[in-house]
Amino acid sequence: MFSKTEKTSQENAEDILYGVNLAVDSDQLTDLEKKHLPIITAPESVRKGECFEVTIEAGKLLRHPNELEHHIEFVELYADSTYLARMDFAAGTSYPMTKLWVSLNRAHRKLRALSHCNLHGTWEADVEIEVKD
Numbered sequence: 001m002f003s004k005t006e007k008t009s010q011e012n013a014e015d016i017l018y019g020v021n022l023a024v025d026s027d028q029l030t031d032l033e034k035k036h037l038p039i040i041t042a043p044e045s046v047r048k049g050e051c052f053e054v055t056i057e058a059g060k061l062l063r064h065p066n067e068l069e070h071h072i073e074f075v076e077l078y079a080d081s082t083y084l085a086r087m088d089f090a091a092g093t094s095y096p097m098t099k100l101w102v103s104l105n106r107a108h109r110k111l112r113a114l115s116h117c118n119l120h121g122t123w124e125a126d127v128e129i130e131v132k133d
């Protein structure tokens with residue numbers, strides 16, 4: 001569900017506002033990771049050109065604050081490194097969850113999502129997807 005990384009928890013804490021944060025151990029997520037990692041719900045397998053639904057939700061595992069001083073500003077979706085979509089959120093009035101319709105016209109291996117918190121930086125998670133002919 002989440003990409004493994006070589007970063008330690010200490011390095012993750014020091015680097016939180018720089019670069020992209022990944023789950024250090026997907027079997028033992030920290031509360032910070034649970035609040036920020038974008039959770040992707042999508043089919044495991046699709047056909048080329050087929051429209052399918054993708055849901056991205058930040059704070060699904062542990063609710064993230066949604067106040068002007070602290071909120072999720074946006075989520076983005078990629079197929080591998082190909083940009084697909086972005087949704088911006090207004091603090092306090094929109095919830096950091098979005099549903100998208102996606103159609104992939106060539107093979108990709110992963111759907112990747114980024115979520116961005118105004119205080120805690122950018123977080124990434126992914127799911128594998130098979131695109132069949």
Ligand SMILES: [Fe+2]
Nearest residue numbers: 117118119120
């Ligand atoms: Fe945050």
